[in-house]
Amino acid sequence: MSRRSGILEFAVLGLLRESPMHGYELRKRLNTSLGVFRAFSYGTLYPCLKSLVANGWLVEEAGSAPEDARAASMAGRRAKIVYRLTAEGKEHFEELLSHTGPDTWEDEHFAARFAFFGQTSRDVRMRVLEGRRSRLEERLEKMRASLARTRERLDDYTLELQRHGMESVEREVRWLNELIESERAGRDKRPGPDQ
Amino acid sequence: MSRRSGILEFAVLGLLRESPMHGYELRKRLNTSLGVFRAFSYGTLYPCLKSLVANGWLVEEAGSAPEDARAASMAGRRAKIVYRLTAEGKEHFEELLSHTGPDTWEDEHFAARFAFFGQTSRDVRMRVLEGRRSRLEERLEKMRASLARTRERLDDYTLELQRHGMESVEREVRWLNELIESERAGRDKRPGPDQ
DNA sequence: AATTTCATGTAATTCGTTACATGATTCC
DNA sequence: GGAATCATGTAACGAATTACATGAAATT
CATH class of the missing domain: 1.10.287 (Helix Hairpins)
Known part of the structure; x- marks a missing residue:
C-alpha cells in the first residue's frame, strides 16, 4: 500500500504507544515534544494514518463528539478521530525498535530513534x-x-x-x-x- | 520547462562561473569543494543541466573528445559535454546572488549562499x-x-x-x-x- | 457577529532518488 | 583482458509539500 515514510510511521506509532491521540494533536507533538522532528504537513500525516489503519496497526475511535466519528462523518458532520494503537501495532513498533540497520544511523532517522530510547x-x-x-x-x-x-x-x-x-x-x-x-x-x- | 531545484541551479551556475566543467565533475564538486552540499544524483543533475541550457544560461561545448560532442552523440558515440556559462547565465546568477528573501535563510539555501559569498x-x-x-x-x-x-x-x-x-x-x-x-x-x- | 484556532481531508505539484541502460577510459 | 572508475542519460517511483476545500469550537 501507498506512502509510508518510515520515519513518520515510526514516530506516529511511538507517540500513540504512550496514549491515543487525534491527528491534529499528533502533528503538534511531532514538533514540540519530539522537538527535533520537522513539521510534517497534514497532507502527509492524514494519508499516513489511513494507511496505518489499513495495516491494522491503528484503530479509529470516537473523539469528543457525542456520536460515533465515522457515522457522523458519513452523515455530513465531522468529529475528532482518535487513533489508538492495536496489539499488532504495538508488536510492529517493538519490531521497528529492535531493528538496527545502516539506515538507522541516518540524520533524521537517528533523531527519531533517540527520541524513543526510553522504550528500548x-x-x-x-x-x-x-x-x-x-x-x-x-x-x-x-x-x-x-x-x-x-x-x-x-x-x-x-x-x-x-x-x-x-x-x-x-x-x-x-x-x-x-x-x-x-x-x-x-x-x-x-x-x-x-x- | 520542468524541474529546477533552486538550490541546485544556483550551485551549478556558481561553480560554472569559476570555470567550465562537465556534469560528472560538477557533481563531485558539489560534495567536496562545496563540502556542505548534499550529493545530488545524476538523475537530478543531468536534467537540470539540460534545462539550464534550454534557458540559454549554459552552452554545451566539445569535451576532450576529438569530435564535437553533440555530433558524436548523434553518431552513436558519446563524449564529455563541457558546460560553459553564457553572458545571460552570468547575469542571471548575479541576480540570484543579489536577491535576499526569507527563503534565503533556510538551512540548505543558506549554506549555498555562504559558499558563494566571495562573489557577493x-x-x-x-x-x-x-x-x-x-x-x-x-x-x-x-x-x-x-x-x-x-x-x-x-x-x-x-x-x-x-x-x-x-x-x-x-x-x-x-x-x-x-x-x-x-x-x-x-x-x-x-x-x-x-x- | 466575527475571527481565530481546531480539525480533517484531497489533488496537483515539486523535488529528488533508485534502478536501469549504455559506453569510454584507465589501471592492473 | 578484466575491473574500476569515468561519463551520460531515462523511466519509474517515492516522499512530502502547497493549495484547496470544508466545517466545528472557542474566543474576543
Whole structure:
C-alpha cells in the first residue's frame, strides 16, 4: 500500500504507544515534544494514518463528539478521530525498535530513534549510538581528505564553511562519546551537576 | 520547462562561473569543494543541466573528445559535454546572488549562499547573515517555549535530545555573531576592490 | 457577529532518488 | 583482458509539500 515514510510511521506509532491521540494533536507533538522532528504537513500525516489503519496497526475511535466519528462523518458532520494503537501495532513498533540497520544511523532517522530510547533495551541503544558514531567518523574522514586536496584553491568563505561544518560533526561525535560512556556506566542520566 | 531545484541551479551556475566543467565533475564538486552540499544524483543533475541550457544560461561545448560532442552523440558515440556559462547565465546568477528573501535563510539555501559569498557585495552578505541569525533566534525561542511547557512530561532521552538540539542552534548563532562582527570591522581578508 | 484556532481531508505539484541502460577510459 | 572508475542519460517511483476545500469550537 501507498506512502509510508518510515520515519513518520515510526514516530506516529511511538507517540500513540504512550496514549491515543487525534491527528491534529499528533502533528503538534511531532514538533514540540519530539522537538527535533520537522513539521510534517497534514497532507502527509492524514494519508499516513489511513494507511496505518489499513495495516491494522491503528484503530479509529470516537473523539469528543457525542456520536460515533465515522457515522457522523458519513452523515455530513465531522468529529475528532482518535487513533489508538492495536496489539499488532504495538508488536510492529517493538519490531521497528529492535531493528538496527545502516539506515538507522541516518540524520533524521537517528533523531527519531533517540527520541524513543526510553522504550528500548540497552544493547539496542548501544548499537544505534555506536553505529551513528562510526558513520559520523567516516563522514569526518571524507571531509578531512577533501579539504586536504583542495585547501589552496578555496577562498576564505568556503574554507570557513567547511571548518564550521567539520567542527559541528566533531562536536556531535564528542556528544555520542559521552552518551556511550554513560550507557556503559549504566546510568540513564547525563553526568555532571550542571544545568 | 520542468524541474529546477533552486538550490541546485544556483550551485551549478556558481561553480560554472569559476570555470567550465562537465556534469560528472560538477557533481563531485558539489560534495567536496562545496563540502556542505548534499550529493545530488545524476538523475537530478543531468536534467537540470539540460534545462539550464534550454534557458540559454549554459552552452554545451566539445569535451576532450576529438569530435564535437553533440555530433558524436548523434553518431552513436558519446563524449564529455563541457558546460560553459553564457553572458545571460552570468547575469542571471548575479541576480540570484543579489536577491535576499526569507527563503534565503533556510538551512540548505543558506549554506549555498555562504559558499558563494566571495562573489557577493558586503551589504548582501550582511543581509543574509543577519537574516539567518534572526531566523535561528526565532527557532530558539520556540524551542525554549515548548521545552518550558512540557519539561516535566519528558523522559531523560527526549530531554537530552532537545538540550543538544538547542545547544547546536545556540552555537550557530555565536558563529554568525562572529562573522557579522568580522564583516562590520571590514577586516576579513577578502580583497576589498570588489566590483 | 466575527475571527481565530481546531480539525480533517484531497489533488496537483515539486523535488529528488533508485534502478536501469549504455559506453569510454584507465589501471592492473 | 578484466575491473574500476569515468561519463551520460531515462523511466519509474517515492516522499512530502502547497493549495484547496470544508466545517466545528472557542474566543474576543
